[in-house]
Amino acid sequence: MPQSFTSIAKVGEYILKSPALSKICVPVAQKYVNLAGYRKLGLTFNDLIAEENPIVQTALSRLPEDESYARNYRIIRAHQTELTHHLLSKNEWVKAKDDVPYLMPYILEAEAAAKEKEELDNLEVVKK
Amino acid sequence: MLSAARTLPQRAVRRYTVVASAAAAAAPTATLAVRVHGGARYADKDGLAHLLSRFNFQSTGDKSALRLVRESELLGGALRSSVDREYITLQATFLKESLPYYVNAIASVLYKTSFKPHELVESVGPAAAYDLAVATSDPVKVAEDALYAATYRSAGLGRPVLFDGVEQVTLDDIKQYANKVYTQENIEIFATGVEERDLKRFVGESLINTLPKGSAIKEAAAPKAFAGEVRVRAHGPNVAAVAIPAESAAQIPELQVLKAYLASPLYANADALERVAFDSFSGTHGLLSMYVKGADASAVSANIKKVVADLKAGLDIAPAKELAQVDAALAAQQSAVPVEQLALDKVAKFKLGKFAYSAVGDVTQLPYRDEL
């Protein structure tokens, strides 16, 4: 079982809350993003999340129409760019401020609902 | 495990009505009904009240729809929300000892339903569409809606109850409507099988007591009845229907008795009528409707003409008084909300005055209103 997004988001929040940790982690993360290079293909980080599972499928189905359209456009453009062994021109690179976690809230909600269902399915009745 | 009543600061003034009836005091189950003056006639958009009713018992700030259903079934209870032209009614039937749980469940629906966008798409929308599909597959139901439209036109009572997507309704519309109708002045609470003292205490401690204050919803103008006609081409059986409006409180008992009369063998042509219904609104208005149904359009035409001719000639409906009383008593006994008592003394003879007409099916073969 892969780690849940909920736990990853929790760790992220913890790091950002602690000044010492964020001083170390944030620059490393930025370096990683640069090296990964997905922004140069016009993608945002949330575009990279594997979608072949029920949680992300649920999240994707709940995405507003315009965001869903933009996501598909970004992914198709990235495929085309990759296929032709190009990078996008520099002005088309995704800027840090545009790399927003647009899908994450939906994933977290779907994960919370799945966890709640799991709990309720395995509820134990306590007799008083 | 399941939390019992939460205590909240008691407010001094309580404006909403709380009524408990001990009718079934010995039974182990109880019913709790919250009646909201927010039916289709008060909604600004067509089908808005229906969608709001379908949103009841979805996720709230306290708990998800899933958790509510799972907890409720372990406690031995069932929840239901229904809508008509006058009211949205939230109803819970449960084993008596769980009263505080259900008071709180309904309170949190009224107070803090989350109105999540995906619930509208995944759960509320399809359920509403199903309601509509069931209704439109029944030509009598279609004829009923047509009668209301013919009688009251576009005013509140003439609007359709169910959401059909003709007029766009957004999630924000639903939220705003909920804020408008779920107020202290606009709800009534009824319960059967519980002590009035307990009910008042639990309601007083619940979120219902902190519902925002608003004003009792009223329609801008009193409904005005027209002698209209609506024809709907459709596949399937033919229906010809007539509606008689009550435009004052005084007319209501007469139409109640007429309903009992037409639906019983006291009326010689009762066999011709598929259904006779009477709905009253705010105790001042009402609509009696009767439906002739059949596969053969000419038989339907002949029957509706016969019924209207009888009504025009005048009927002695007095013999049906007692039957109307029994019907009212039976309805009262089976309903969680009180049914108005009838004053039938003056009812004697009925002669048709203003009426509306609707035809559904092969309307080319069905008569027009002025041919009746």
Add this chain to the structure above:
Amino acid sequence: MLRTTTARLARRSLATHAGAAASAGRLEITELSNGLTVASEHNPAAATASVGVVYSAGSTAENPYNNGVSNLWATYFGHGSSAVQAAAAKQGLRLSANVARESQAFTVQALPGDASKALGFLQQHLLAKESLSDSDFAAVQKTALAQLEEFEDSNHAERVLEHLHATAFQNTPLALPTRGTLETVESLIPQDMQSFAAQQFHAKNATVVATGNVAHDELVKAVEAQVSLNAKSGAAAAASAPAKSSFLGSEVRLRDDTLPSAWISLAVEGESQTSPDYLTAAVAASIFGSYVAAEPASRLQGIKLLDDIQEYHLADSFVHYSKSYRDTGLWGFSTQISNVSGIDDMIHFTLKQWNRLSISITDTELERGKALLKLKLGNANIQRAADAALLGAEVVQNGGRYLNTAETFKKIDALTVSDIKKWAGNRLWDQDIAIAGAGQIEDLLDYMRMRNDMSMMRW
């Protein structure tokens, strides 16, 4: 059998309720000297009074040649615009009648205080009636045939249940449909009604029931004054008792691809009315409960089967039941399926869940089943107040065993997971099944494939 039970109950109910005079809806039973039983549940707060007569003879008391004759009596009394209906309407009385497999009830609903008027009406128009005139008979037969035709054309769920009884109890009295069939009803003649009434509608077979706002003492007085029934000798009555019914694993298929869905019912032999496991079977049925795909709250229920069903939309609705009769019963489920290529999966997953009842049913599922059964029984208390026929069914069929709700609830609460497992192990695991299907049932697997799902090689 019935005699002794009711007598015992009368004593007990009086003893229990002596101190609780104020409590509403108390059951009282009196047996009159002429053999007639009077049962009532008095609820002084009720807005109506319902009075009726229930005979402990339903479709099982018929035979293949007069099948539907009870239905004709019910139609005569309770439906259509016959002279009886008109007479009742004039007096402000509402009539109803229904035929069950082992009883039939004729009830009158009236305003409080009109109970004796209602009794008088019953006496005049039903109890004193030995036969119908030819013209009345023709009218009743016509109405009954029209209703039967509509039933056959549109009420597929009920039709399948009738056929399930016909196959499960084949060649025994329970196999006969309660309404009769188009063929049998058409062939009936006035003398059939007359001889059936003469044989079955006598004092020893009858219970006068009343619910709502009717005081028991006044009722008994009114019955003594107004009601007179054909008092047949006990020996003759015993002779007319129907033969024993028995269950046989079998199937019946009414395939019709012009219908929009498939309707299927599948059951094992259930508990009889007198069985000590009556409530265990009811709780077991309540654990799997019912489901309606179109209702969002129904989709969220804690029934494990729903996860499979919803992922592939295997069923539009299902309902589990535990039906009990004098000698035997049926325990199973009925379902409506519009996704007709998924019928095999629906049946398979359902039967695999039934297997779990013998192996791995959990405490939470059991508690859920108990709570919902209690809700159902509790609600029945309220419904009875408006309709004496429901009290009649409980008294005549169940001997009033479950009318004391507090006591019944205690018995339900006492059931444990091991009780359920034991019951399922005996009654469900690797047992024969009866199947009935109508509509588009091409995908309903053959009998042995389904029968094999009643057990598992390993778990």
